[in-house]
Amino acid sequence: MIKAATPVLPTFSLGALLDDDSPLPPDLVGPRVLTPGGMLVFGGAPKVGKSDFLLSWLTHLAAGATFLGLEPPRPLRVFYLQAEVQYHYLRERVKAIKLPGHRIPEARVNFVATPQLRLLLDDAGLTQIIPAICQAFRQEAPDIIAIDPIRNVFDGGEGSAGENDNAAMLFFLSQRVERLRDAVNPDAGIVLVHHTKKLGKRQFEEDPFQALSGASSLRGYYSTGMLLFRADETLSPRQVLFELRNGPAIPTKHVDKIQGVWREVTPGERLVLQEYGAKLDAERRRKHDVILQMIFDEAAKGRCYVATQFSMTFENHGGLGADRTIRERIAVLATKGYIKFFRNGEAYGLPRCKGSKQGYLCVEDMRLRRVVGDPDPDTGEFAEEEFLVLPTHYVSPQTGMNLPVENPHAWVYQEDFSS
Structure with a gap:
């Protein structure tokens, strides 16, 4: 007589499930x-x-x-x-x-x-x-x-x-x-x-x-x-x-x-700005979101910028104001960790930064789209790939100096803007 092997996986009959009234x-x-x-x-x-x-x-x-x-x-x-x-x-x-x-x-x-x-x-x-x-x-x-x-x-x-x-x-x-x-x-x-x-x-x-x-x-x-x-x-x-x-x-x-x-909160309830200071805070927040999104979106199109060039390019764009205002906002965002910099542009097929001590602007999870390889022999189209851009330097909130990033894969924010 051959004995059945012990089941490896637990199984339950419908009856067992129906009869189990344990809490x-x-x-x-x-x-x-x-x-x-x-x-x-x-x-x-x-x-x-x-x-x-x-x-x-x-x-x-x-x-x-x-x-x-x-x-x-x-x-x-x-x-x-x-x-x-x-x-x-x-x-x-x-x-x-x-x-x-x-x-x-x-x-x-x-x-x-x-x-x-x-x-x-x-x-x-x-x-x-x-x-x-x-x-x-x-x-x-x-x-x-x-x-x-x-x-x-x-x-x-x-x-x-x-x-x-x-x-x-x-x-x-x-x-x-x-x-x-x-x-x-x-x-x-x-x-x-x-x-x-x-x-x-x-x-x-x-x-x-x-x-x-x-x-x-x-x-x-x-x-x-x-x-x-x-x-x-x-x-x-x-x-x-x-x-x-x-x-x-x-x-x-x-x-x-x-x-x-x-x-x-009540669904659809809008931000109530009762005081002038609160209005300014909301405006600053909108602007910092726009700047970060622009940097992110431009990289997806294959374009990266140093701070000065970004400020001049997007002056009065999206309600950001003059280039000086944009530069000041970028400096604040960099101090708080929302913007970092990468100086190894050559690794991503970008020209070397000239006239910028900081390097190219970089935001978290930014991906740079670049053309790779030769054109397709049938269609003439070039293949494109996205490359994750990792920061090499950040602004120290204590000294304002540009320091090397210790771990480029771990993005550190100095302040939580959602507070």
């Missing part, structure tokens, strides 16, 4: 936003306020406090693995968060963060991260592990494929993120922070989660998607959109940061 495990974040063993991907465009929003949310979870209607069952142990903000600026942001006074003692011990991480989530990285998480809560298991952002710690396995490759993304999620969770707590919830790409208005309205950057396999893997989106760059209110696999749909939330606190 469902409590949500880590209700209603069904993050469930035990679930994965939430939180996306948003650069400068929309993702890290500020996430930091406020995670500290509220650690305190056991409701945040914008998202409710934990108790104070949760949260490990925040972040690779963007240096220690001193991280503590500056944390001190600005306003938690209920009686909840602060829990949050003090339940929230643990790394300073700016400078490693990949590969085998070597996991050997450092896993013990750090295990020791963070005195040998108690974390409830939530947040990784901010995916791009800075991404490891696609053999061949070093990027996050746009489906196989590489699946490798990262299954062999890196899941391996990390299994090692510290298989029931922990994972929060992954990711950038979004630009979509047309119609595309976004039809399916906003197409905006998540990179491979489509990411969307098929997570249990919850969240997007922080600002429809009008001249206004402060934003939208939070949800896509849930484990629960009913959640209506879009309209939020804004008012006096340092994230709050829900």
Whole structure:
């Protein structure tokens, strides 16, 4: 008589499922936003306020406090693995968060963060991260592990494929993120922070989660998607959109940061400017968004500029004012980290900078479109490729000097404009 082999995978008959009346495990974040063993991907465009929003949310979870209607069952142990903000600026942001006074003692011990991480989530990285998480809560298991952002710690396995490759993304999620969770707590919830790409208005309205950057396999893997989106760059209110696999749909939330606190606001409510100073702040914000977007868009067309040439080219364009006004605004944005510089223009097929000590202007995730190779023999068309432009220098906020960038893959902002 041949004995049947022991099943490798657990299976359940319909009868077993119907007869199981045991209570469902409590949500880590209700209603069904993050469930035990679930994965939430939180996306948003650069400068929309993702890290500020996430930091406020995670500290509220650690305190056991409701945040914008998202409710934990108790104070949760949260490990925040972040690779963007240096220690001193991280503590500056944390001190600005306003938690209920009686909840602060829990949050003090339940929230643990790394300073700016400078490693990949590969085998070597996991050997450092896993013990750090295990020791963070005195040998108690974390409830939530947040990784901010995916791009800075991404490891696609053999061949070093990027996050746009489906196989590489699946490798990262299954062999890196899941391996990390299994090692510290298989029931922990994972929060992954990711950038979004630009979509047309119609595309976004039809399916906003197409905006998540990179491979489509990411969307098929997570249990919850969240997007922080600002429809009008001249206004402060934003939208939070949800896509849930484990629960009913959640209506879009309209939020804004008012006096340092994230709050829900009335849909369609516009920024109220009651004082002249507030009007000037909104104007400065609109202008800095326009400048950053222009630099980004011009690179996509194959054009890069030094500060002086940019100011002269776009004088009185888009309401920016005179070239001197633009130069002054660029200087402010550079001091705050929104604009950096690259001096190795030759590496991207650009002429060498002459008459500029700083170099070409550069913004986060800027991609330069260039013609490559010979023309097609049949059509005569030239092939084009996009190259990610990495900064080589930045302006020190303390001295105003141009200093070499330590890690060009980690973009550091000196100030959160969304505050």
